[in-house]
Amino acid sequence: DGGITQSPKYLFRKEGQNVTLSCEQNLNHDAMYWYRQDPGQGLRLIYYSQIVNDFQKGDIAEGYSVSREKKESFPLTVTSAQKNPTAFYLCASRWGNTEAFFGQGTRLTVV
Amino acid sequence: KQEVTQIPAALSVPEGENLVLNCSFTDSAIYNLQWFRQDPGKGLTSLLLIQSSQREQTSGRLNASLDKSSGRSTLYIAASQPGDSATYLCAALTGANSKLTFGKGITLSVRP
Numbered sequence: 001d002g003g004i005t006q007s008p009k010y011l012f013r014k015e016g017q018n019v020t021l022s023c024e025q026n027l028n029h030d031a032m033y034w035y036r037q038d039p040g041q042g043l044r045l046i047y048y049s050q051i052v053n054d055f056q057k058g059d060i061a062e063g064y065s066v067s068r069e070k071k072e073s074f075p076l077t078v079t080s081a082q083k084n085p086t087a088f089y090l091c092a093s094r095w096g097n098t099e100a101f102f103g104q105g106t107r108l109t110v111v
Numbered sequence: 112k113q114e115v116t117q118i119p120a121a122l123s124v125p126e127g128e129n130l131v132l133n134c135s136f137t138d139s140a141i142y143n144l145q146w147f148r149q150d151p152g153k154g155l156t157s158l159l160l161i162q163s164s165q166r167e168q169t170s171g172r173l174n175a176s177l178d179k180s181s182g183r184s185t186l187y188i189a190a191s192q193p194g195d196s197a198t199y200l201c202a203a204l205t206g207a208n209s210k211l212t213f214g215k216g217i218t219l220s221v222r223p
Binding site for chain 2: 033056099
């Protein structure tokens with residue numbers, strides 16, 4: 001089955017800890033995106049990548065980091081510098097100017 | 112900077128009604144506009160994609176239109192059903208870096 005897989009579905013982070021969210025796609029898409037969703041805020045863009053080894057900051061990149069070493073993978077690290085990380089995180093991918101597809105999301109909670 | 116607006120934030124209608132969801136965007140130089148559906152706690156499901164050269168797209172009871180000159184898109188849902196209850200989001204693909212910008216969504220409730 002082709003698609004986008006995000007893992008884990010639920011993640012708990014202690015104060016001061018870095019955590020990494022996984023996003024893998026087997027659609028052969030060039031572009032990949034990370035969004036954060038908070039109640040009433042809609043989707044806000046964290047980082048996006050058009051090609052391997054290249055990525056751009058979105059609107060709320062502070063406290064996050066990404067890498068794009070392989071076309072199919074775009075992991076997001078939530079660092080201890082992100083003071084309010086509790087949110088629903090969504091990954092998407094797209095080829096050219098065609099349809100974007102989303103994963104099922106990771107819900108991150110600070111404990 | 113592209114801004115996408117969806118008003119109202121929530122809508123409640125009785126079953127069977129035809130309804131229109133609106134989406135507006137500030138930068139008309141878009142590559143495409145996409146409509147999504149999101150159920151609570153889930154990811155986004157793509158409904159319709161309209162390329163910048165197109166005026167509308169249809170899928171079943173759904174019809175989406177695009178007017179680039181006025182910066183507007185509408186999603187028409189015919190004969191609404193309780194199963195249509197969800198949040199509907201629109202997103203515009205814009206710019207040299209192909210940034211995908213979302214509206215905040217419209218939460219639709221269809222009453223039996």
